[in-house]
Amino acid sequence: MKKHYQLASLLTLTLCLNACALSSNDQSIDLDSVTADMQFLASDDLKGRLAGSSEITVAEDYIAKQFQQAGLQPLKGLNSYKQNFTLNRYLPKTLKVKLNQQNIHAEKIAVAGSISSIRWNKESAQHLVIGKNDDLRSSLNSLNQHGENTIVLIDSTHQEMFARYRNKFTNGSQSLERRAPAAIVLILTDETVINTIEVSASIDHQQQTLSNVIGVLPGKSKADEFVVFSAHHDHLGTQAPDINGNDQDLIYNGANDDASGVTAVLNLARYYANPTNISNNERSIMFVTFTAEESGLLGSSHFVNDIDADSITAMLNIEMIGKAAEFGAGTYWMTGYERSNLATILQQNLSANSNNAKQQIFADPYKKYGLFYRSDNASLAKLGVPAHSLSSTQMTNDHDYHQVSDEIGTLDLEQMTAIINSIASASSSLIDGSDTPDRIEKIVPRAQGLIF
Structure with a gap:
């Protein structure tokens, strides 16, 4: 982050806690409150809010404090605002392979699994040969579903796809459940027969x-x-320093992705908890910020295990609303627009409100990216909940996405504030219970991989 947005930790926390509490007596969402949240959540002090880091805990404590100050209650069954869960990470540390008396170069081997120490010979695992005309992806997916120890010989014509899997395996794998011991070893080679083999690895x-x-x-x-309002509070952390020692920005601040969404959730919580507005709350409202979205929707995947999806009327997941949409500042678009009538309900509420009568919610203009299933709304949509993401960012023209340049200085906080107020207005009939959107067709969940 640039110097004029960097704040000292203690001062930032004190100023933001005080500033964010000021809207408790307001009837609408104001720019000062939005700015205070953004300056805290996207500050350098939080070092990119990487899932599992000490800095993300600071962000989580801040969010929990805002919920408490707004008068929200913890979810039933929890003794705090935090829903804790365990993530299992499996990271390969060493790997050596000797095939048919020849040592295989490190760039041509890869391992994934959950066995701490591997000492294999020819009889230790099953063997699979993937020839030049075979489907490498399909074969490995099948092995992953079966979860058996396997040595895979891959024809060198698959070099490019092998490199992708090697990079994936090198970065390790993760699971919400502890995996049974199993491993897959990949070898890029033109050999088709294993006469002798020695594999040593540690994970x-x-x-x-x-x-x-x-x-x-x-x-x-x-x-x-x-009714659920959600966003994700994690981001990408930091990048490695330049190998030549050049001075550069190392922090993925994640201002737009997704400090903007978390800020929206906090301000919607304050808005609906306001004594002026709370009298209309016939349905309960759940405000959720998820962790580990960037790691594969892990936070929302755990969340759905602890809730009854049938009790959720609708979910509005807020992603990247800090930049003006191609339709104009203050407008936004919805993923999966055609999958339920939620957008129609939201639009009717906007049209009925004199302050928002000219606003329009647009259909996702970036369908080729498959965004409906790439954010946390997907975890609930698969269970039939009319769960959609709202965004304003121009995905085909955003040069800051997942870059260290995603900082507050690139955002328009005034138009972001307008969007949050619009979401509050658009959601009114969901909250007062007068409208119920259609359910989304459930999706049979894909079997989880047992090895990677």
């Missing part, structure tokens, strides 16, 4: 405690029905 298993943050505002006549 490090680490467990990390991660946390979603959840606050609930109980409803009245329909208290057992929930």
Whole structure:
């Protein structure tokens, strides 16, 4: 982050906690509150909010504090605003292979699995040969589903695809469940027969405690029905220093992705908890910020294991609203627009409100990217919940996405504030219980890989 946005940790925390509490008596969402949240969440002090880091815990504590100050309750069954869970990480540390008396170069071998120490010979694992006309991806997916120890000889014509898998395996794998011991060893070679083989490898298993943050505002006549506002509070952390020692920005601040969404959730929580607005809350409202979205929707995947999806009326997941949409500043678009009638309900509410009558919610203009299933709304949509993501960013023209340049200085916080107010207005009939969107067709979940 550039110098004029860098704040000292203690001063930042004190100023933001005070500033963010000021909107408790306001009827609408104001720029000062939005700015205070953004300056804290996207500051250099949080070092990119990498899942599992000490800095992301600071962000989570901040979010929980805001929920508490707004008067929200923890989710039933939890003793705090944090929903903790364990993530298992498996990272290969060493690998050596000697095939048919020849040592194989490190760039032509890869291992994935959950066995801490591997000492294999020819009889230790099953063998599979993938020839030049075979489907490498399909074969490895099948092995991953079966979960058996396997040595795979891959024809050199698959070199490019092998390199992708090697990079994937080198970065390790992760799972919400502890995996049974098993491993796959890949060898790029034109050999098709294993006469002798020696494999030695080590795989490090680490467990990390991660946390979603959840606050609930109980409803009245329909208290057992929930409307969910969500975002993800994790990002990418930091990048390695330049090998030549050149001075460069190392922090992925994640201002737009997704400090902007978390800021929206915090301000919507304050808005709906406001005494002026709370009288309309017939349904309960759940405000959730997920961890480990960038690692494969892990936070929301755990979340759905602890809730009854049928009790959730709708989910509005807020992603990257800090930049003006191609349709104009203050407008936004919805993923999966055609999959339910939620957009129609939101638009009707906007049209009925004199302050937002000219606003329009647009269909996702970037369908080729498959965004509906790439954010946390997907974890609930697969269970039939009308769960969609709202965004304003121009995905085909955003040069800051997943770059260290994703900083507050690149955002338009005024138009972002307008979007948050618009979301509050658009959601009114969901909260007062007068509208119920259609359910989305459930998807049979894909079997989880047993090895990677």
